[in-house]
Amino acid sequence: xxxxxxxxxxxxxxxxxxxxxxxxxxxxxxxxxxxxxxxxxxxxxxxxxxxxxxxxxxxxxxxxxxxxxxxxxxxxxxxxxxxxxxxxxxxxxxxxxxxxxxxxxxxxxxxxxxxxxxxxxxxxxxxxxxxxxxxxxxxxxxxxxxxxxxxxxxxxxxxxxxxxxxxxxxxxxxxxxxxxxxxxxxxxxxxxxxxxxxxxxxxxxxxxxxxxxxxxxxxxxxxxxxxxxxxxxxxxxxxxxxxxxxxxxxxxxxxxxxxxxxxxxxxxxxxxxxxxxxxxxxxxxxxxxxxxxxxxxxxxxxxxxxxxxxxxxxx
Amino acid sequence: xxxxxxxxxxxxxxxxxxxxxxxxxxxxxxxxxxxxxxxxxxxxxxxxxxxxxxxxxxxxxxxxxxxxxxxxxxxxxxxxxxxxxxxxxxxxxxxxxxxxxxxxxxxxxxxxxxxxxxxxxxxxxxxxxxxxxxxxxxxxxxxxxxxxxxxxxxxxxxxxxxxxxxxxxxxxxxxxxxxxxxxxxxxxxxxxxxxxxxxxxxxxxxxxxxxxxxxxxxxxxxxxxxxxxxxxxxxxxxxxxxxxxxxxxxxxxx
Ligand SMILES: Nc1ncnc2c1ncn2[C@@H]1O[C@H](COP(=O)(O)OP(=O)(O)OP(=O)(O)O)[C@@H](O)[C@H]1O
Ligand SMILES: [Mg+2]
Numbered sequence: 419x420x421x422x423x424x425x426x427x428x429x430x431x432x433x434x435x436x437x438x439x440x441x442x443x444x445x446x447x448x449x450x451x452x453x454x455x456x457x458x459x460x461x462x463x464x465x466x467x468x469x470x471x472x473x474x475x476x477x478x479x480x481x482x483x484x485x486x487x488x489x490x491x492x493x494x495x496x497x498x499x500x501x502x503x504x505x506x507x508x509x510x511x512x513x514x515x516x517x518x519x520x521x522x523x524x525x526x527x528x529x530x531x532x533x534x535x536x537x538x539x540x541x542x543x544x545x546x547x548x549x550x551x552x553x554x555x556x557x558x559x560x561x562x563x564x565x566x567x568x569x570x571x572x573x574x575x576x577x578x579x580x581x582x583x584x585x586x587x588x589x590x591x592x593x594x595x596x597x598x599x600x601x602x603x604x605x606x607x608x609x610x611x612x613x614x615x616x617x618x619x620x621x622x623x624x625x626x627x628x629x630x631x632x633x634x635x636x637x638x639x640x641x642x643x644x645x646x647x648x649x650x651x652x653x654x655x656x657x658x659x660x661x662x663x664x665x666x667x668x669x670x671x672x673x674x675x676x677x678x679x680x681x682x683x684x685x686x687x688x689x690x691x692x693x694x695x696x697x698x699x700x701x702x703x704x705x706x707x708x709x710x711x712x713x714x715x716x717x718x719x720x721x722x723x724x725x726x727x728x729x730x731x732x733x
Numbered sequence: 734x735x736x737x738x739x740x741x742x743x744x745x746x747x748x749x750x751x752x753x754x755x756x757x758x759x760x761x762x763x764x765x766x767x768x769x770x771x772x773x774x775x776x777x778x779x780x781x782x783x784x785x786x787x788x789x790x791x792x793x794x795x796x797x798x799x800x801x802x803x804x805x806x807x808x809x810x811x812x813x814x815x816x817x818x819x820x821x822x823x824x825x826x827x828x829x830x831x832x833x834x835x836x837x838x839x840x841x842x843x844x845x846x847x848x849x850x851x852x853x854x855x856x857x858x859x860x861x862x863x864x865x866x867x868x869x870x871x872x873x874x875x876x877x878x879x880x881x882x883x884x885x886x887x888x889x890x891x892x893x894x895x896x897x898x899x900x901x902x903x904x905x906x907x908x909x910x911x912x913x914x915x916x917x918x919x920x921x922x923x924x925x926x927x928x929x930x931x932x933x934x935x936x937x938x939x940x941x942x943x944x945x946x947x948x949x950x951x952x953x954x955x956x957x958x959x960x961x962x963x964x965x966x967x968x969x970x971x972x973x974x975x976x977x978x979x980x981x982x983x984x985x986x987x
Contacts, residue, residue, distance in 0.1 A: 626817055626847075
C-alpha cells in the first residue's frame, strides 16, 4: 500500500512535464501525418496532370478529339504518333453504366435506409447495419466473379442478346450492388440525425407517419442523402475490376443496354501494363486517368458545397 | 363556476403510467371553450404528460398505459376518435421553437397541404391569414420564401403558432412556449394567446406564475401527479384553498 502511494506521488510530480511532452509528441506526429496526406494527394494530382496533359502538349491532340471522338487508334510506340485518341466510347461507357447503376440503386437504398431507421430501428441496428457492413468488405473481384457466373448467364437466358450476356446492363447491376452499402449507410445516418423536434412538430399537427416521413424527415435529410448518392457515384466511376469482368470490353458504343461496351477504368486497367511508356497510347491512357481524377475532385467539391450550404442554413 | 361556458374537454379519473411509474393520479376536471387554461406546478409533476394526453401525443411513446376518460365535445378521444383527426383539432406548440428547415411559407402551408389543399391561391390566403393571426406577418412578409431557420427564436415560435393556426384547430396546446424566449418575445406571445382565445381554446403549461395570472382564465395546480387545485385564476392566486397551492404560488417551494 505505502509503496504504491509513493509511486503514484512521484509519477504525479513528473506528470506535468510528461503531459506536455506527450502532447507535443502526439501533436507533431498527427500534424506530420496530416501534412503527408495532403502532400501525397497534391503529388498524385500533380503527377496525373503532368502525365495526363501529354496527349495535348506533346502529341498535339485536341481536348475536343479526346472527349468527343470515338476513333481510338493511338500508336503504341515512343517514336510514332498521329493516331486517334478519341475516348468517347470509354467515357460514354462509364457515364451510362454509372447513371444506370444509380437509377437502379437509389430507390432500394432509400427504402432500406428508411426501413432500418424509421420502420424497424431495432432490427436496423442489429441486422441491417452488420449485413451492410459485410457488403462493404467484399472485394470487388468477388462481385465481378459473381456477376460473371450468375448475372451474365442469367441476362443471356432472359433476353437472348446477340453478343451473350456481357453488357451495359450487367455492369450497371454489378455497380449498383457495389454502391448500395455506401448510399444506404450515408442516407440512414442522414435520416437518423434529423432532429426529433421536427417529427414532434409534424405529429403534433396530425400528420400520419408517412407524411412525417416524406414531407418532413426525408426533405430534412435530403442534403445527406444527396451526399451518399454522390459518394456512391464516385465509387462507381472508380470501380474497374468488377466492371471489366462483365462489360464485354468491346470498343463500340452500345446499341442498347444489352450490348457490350467498355469504360474508362476497364480500358486503363487492361491496356496500361503493355503500353510503351511515354508513347501515344500510354499518354492517352494517362489522360483518361486524369479525367477520372477530375471527376472525383468534382464530386468531392459538390459534397462540400452541399454541406457548406447546410451549415449556412442552420447558422 | 361559470356555467354559461361550453365544456371543451371533460377529463374523468385519468391515471397514466410510464411502465410502473404513475405520472398522473386520478385527474378529473373540465376545460372550457374560448378560455386559456394554465397548468402550473413544480418540475416533474406531470404537466407535460397531462397536456400530451389531450391530443394523444403519448401514443407515440412506448410503455404508456392510460385509464380513465377524456372527452372532447362529449366524444371519448381514446375510444371514438382517430389520433390523426384528433391532432388536427387539438394541435400542439412546443417549448423549443421547432420550425421545419423549410421556407417560412412552406412551414405555414404544411398543415393545409397535409389536409389536401393544393391550390396556390388558397394556400397563399391561408398562409397570410395565419401569419397575420400570429402577429408576425409584418416581420416576415418580405422573406416568405427564405428559410424559417433564419428567424429569431421569438419569431420562430410565433411562426410555429401560425403553422398550427393554419390547420384551423379548435384547441391549441402550448407546452412552456415562452421559456426559451426573451421578455419582449414572451410578451408578444402572451398578447397573442389572449387574442387567440376569442376563436380558440388554449391550454398552456407554464413555470411562470406571473404569466399564468396575467393571461389565463383558469389555473390547475399539479403536484407529484395529483391535481391539487383547480379554479379560476383570480381565485386560485388570491385565495388558494389548499395550503400547498399557497406555498407554491408564493414561491416557498418548487
Ligand atoms: N417517456 C417517459 N418515460 C418515463 N417517465 C417519464 C416519461 N416522461 C415523463 N416521465 C416522468 O413523468 C413525470 C412527469 O413528467 P412531465 O414531463 O409530465 O413533468 P412536467 O411537469 O412537464 O415537468 P417540467 O416542468 O420539468 O417539464 C416525471 O417524473 C418524469 O420523469
Ligand atoms: Mg414539461
